[in-house]
Amino acid sequence: MTKTREHWLGYLMGALDENEQASVEQQIAEDPRTADELEQLRTHLNLLSDGLDEAAPPVGLATRTCALLDNPSLFAEVLDSAAPEDANAPTPKDKQPFESIGGGSPRFTMMDMMVAVGACVAAVAIFFPALASSxxxxxxxxxxxxxxxxxxxxxxxxxxxxxxxxxxxxxxxxxxxxxxxxxxxxxxxxxxxxxxxxxxxxxxxxxxxxxxxxxxxxxxxxxxxxxxxxxxxxxxxxxxxxxxxxxxxxxxxxxxxxxxxxxxxxxxxxxxxxxxxxxxxxxxxxxxxxxxxxxxxxxxxxxxxxxxxxxxxxxxxxxxxxxxxxxxxxxxxxxxxxxxxxxxxxxxx
Incomplete structure (x- = not known):
């Protein structure tokens, strides 16, 4: 029965091939109840399609979108105006360049310097012997x-x-x-x-x-x-x-x-x-x-x-x-x- 209803739905949407469509039409001619059930399915499909009307986009949407991309700080203004103020919320600190890399400080620490020097020494140790050998x-x-x-x-x-x-x-x-x-x-x-x-x-x-x-x-x-x-x-x-x-x-x-x-x-x-x-x-x-x-x-x-x-x-x-x-x-x-x-x-x- 499930497969039959799938055929009926396909018949109403025009998604069947010629043989399947002819088979459904033969069922309608032989059984009046089939015609009634198809009519009910058609009614439900019409109800679903009532809310699918396309709406035109707001005027200037593309221009405003490009402006936001060119000036990311506008995102913060939009979000701040949209979100309600919370007096108990913590005040975020200013973001600095490389904050996630340097642990919150924009300056090299001694450990960062040691790592960089070690990398340079390793590169020299690998490169110069090979150069001398060549x-x-x-x-x-x-x-x-x-x-x-x-x-x-x-x-x-x-x-x-x-x-x-x-x-x-x-x-x-x-x-x-x-x-x-x-x-x-x-x-x-x-x-x-x-x-x-x-x-x-x-x-x-x-x-x-x-x-x-x-x-x-x-x-x-x-x-x-x-x-x-x-x-x-x-x-x-x-x-x-x-x-x-x-x-x-x-x-x-x-x-x-x-x-x-x-x-x-x-x-x-x-x-x-x-x-x-x-x-x-x-x-x-x-x-x-x-x-x-x-x-x-x-x-x-x-x-x-x-x-x-x-x-x-x-x-x-x-x-x-x-x-x-x-x-x-x-x-x-x-x-x-x-x-x-x-x-x-x-x-x-």
Missing amino acids: RMLATRLQCENNLRQVGMALQEFATGNAEKRYPAVASTGPLSVAGSYAPRLLNAGYLEHPEVVRCVEASQNLSQPQQLPTVEQLLNAPESDVERLQQGLATVYNYNLGSLRNGELQAPLMKGRALYPVASDIVVVQDGQIAPQGHEDGRFNILFDDGHVEFISLEDLPSSMKHYFLNDKGQVAAGVDEDDAVIANGMAHPFTEEAAEEMPALPAD
Whole structure:
């Protein structure tokens, strides 16, 4: 019966589909009581609709609403005028900015200041180590990339001569320092930019790097100016000093050896102690004869390989034989002063 009355209500409101409407009309035709009940329902619906007449909004309602939104203080006036006064009601205190945050006071308390300082300290503790680590990594990768370019230039140089030897360090004269390989590679066109032969971080830590001299400047300079010009080689990558064969100084030979060092970041020997320069963690890049570069520390090297920076006699000088490799900083000579006086100078090329 409930479902039937729902159909009747839908019939009166015109909400039935064609089949349901036809079914109700058939009930009306077959049962007169259905028509009477439908008429009663229609009467109730008419009574409900009598109070649903739409009324026009007051004139200026939108304007007054916008005015209230633009001036929130008007809300207080409206509420005060609408609410009855209560003599016993407490007097509200004036609201201050950030009252709910600061506990009623607009000023920072000591606790607020301590919290703010603690937050700043925590941010610094997180941010600056990450920044320093990123800077160290960027410096390492830059030096490694530069050293790889130097390695390719050295291999091109060696490929261009019959004996497959890297640039020779002269026995005496302006080119008798390890760093002389750098202007020679630039002079021959194997390198295009002078900054490639330097690790920026290492050169800044040692001293303010001077301008890199050219081969012509070194060879043509007065003897009194040679040492000053050579100072510009102090911050280039370490280079192999070569070795002795039958008492003569020989340039390093390119054989593609994985454990034979050719160049490295700046590493100096002071009072018998090997001291890497430049990288804050004490490690350094080494370029090997086969062209690969490793970033290692002295602790990672076997004791036998720590002689990369000293020859078999414990000197910063040329190796005593072809397998005795010594990589030295740019100002190092291949011989001690006594030995250099007895050795004939090698040609510049």
